[in-house]
Amino acid sequence: MPGWVEVALRSLVGFLLLLIIARMFVKKPIGETSHLEFGLIASVAVILAIGSIQLTIPVSNLLIGLLVWAGSAFFILMLSIKNATIRSAIYGKGIPIMKDGKILEDNMKKQHLTSDELLRKLRAKQVFQVADVEFAVLEGNGELNVLLKKEQQPITAKMLHHPVPKIKEPETVIMDGKILHEPLSSRGFNEEWLKTELKKRNATVENVFLAQVDEYGQLTFDLFNDTQQVAQPTELPLLEASIKKAQADMELFALDTEDKQAKQMYSWCANQMKQVHELVSPYTKSN
Structure with a gap:
């Protein structure tokens, strides 16, 4: 077998294996993964990358190395699910950085968190004044979660004792100019109703890029033609x-x-x- 063909085959198989392993162990954004999870996936990726171009390495050795790393990752994952102590040791746990509106300097030193980093993390949460914070905790993945003081929190409908409608997920009924019949029927409508509603607002199914029906039965949609104005629902x-x-x-x-x-x-x-x-x-x- 020519060398370039073997490299191509190894690379393709390696890519598929990496995709499967990553989906099995990491089901979160890369910024939310723990150091261990990131290290395990990076190690598996390195093994697969080297094995795809180093033809002198037998495939059996690659599979053994891959099995050891992936098996270790799976074993640690199972342990962390069943044991809180192991979970805390591997993924870390939240450490209070601010409490009762006061900065806990000792905890900052233990976490190697500087005042500049604290201010940067607060700004990332749209908090520009330390005095507005009641409580802040540094999570195991390095993210800072903040609880504002009562007087600085946004006013909600609950605070005003104002009734608000319940929110239900909207159903997408047209995608790329094609009707999705199952979500349409789940809202209690049919194709004729959909076409009638579109006709009222001078649109056709073929011209609609995306259309949704909300919890009140109102149809909203976006057209392929961005220059054409869409009339708002009036019911x-x-x-x-x-x-x-x-x-x-x-x-x-x-x-x-x-x-x-x-x-x-x-x-x-x-x-x-x-x-x-x-x-x-x-x-x-x-x-």
């Missing part, structure tokens, strides 16, 4: 406008009539429409 805004108009009409009728009973009835209806508007408002403004 929910129209619903809110109709409710507000009904409330305004009831209030107007209450002002126009001299009949006390009718005035009381119109005022009650206006109040009911106001409550309906408050209930549906989070949903109509969701987009």
Whole structure:
């Protein structure tokens, strides 16, 4: 067998093996892997890379080396899953760097973390003032996680006791100009409904690059032609406008009539429409 053919075959097999091993042991971004995980994958990659060009190394020796390294990685992975002590020893554990708003200098020294690095890691979390931090922990992979002081945390709907709609994953119903029937039917719609909705906004299936249906049944899509403007969905805004108009009409009728009973009835209806508007408002403004 010519040397270049053997190199090509070894390289192809090595690439496939590396892909399989990496998918088995590392299912996270490279920045979140531990030093051990990165070292194991790097070692396997070096073995495969050298073995693909060093034709004097027998394939059997390569397989033995690969088996030892991959087997060791798998063995350590299994141990770490079953034993918390081993898991902490291998992957490390979170070390507090700030507590009660104060920097723990001794822990910083133990982790070889300088003040410049601390400030850089805080800036990566969009924190530019140390005084805003209540608690910070340095994770085993070197990432700094931060808890802001109560007064510095963003206001949430829960803090305001404001009802918000539940979020459900949108379904992609068109991809690359082709209808995906399964997700479309899971939302309770069919192809005819989809084409009708597209036609309302001057689009066809063939012109749509990507289309999704949200939890409220509204269709949003992006066209292949980036210069063409896409009309926004109008169903929910129209619903809110109709409710507000009904409330305004009831209030107007209450002002126009001299009949006390009718005035009381119109005022009650206006109040009911106001409550309906408050209930549906989070949903109509969701987009």
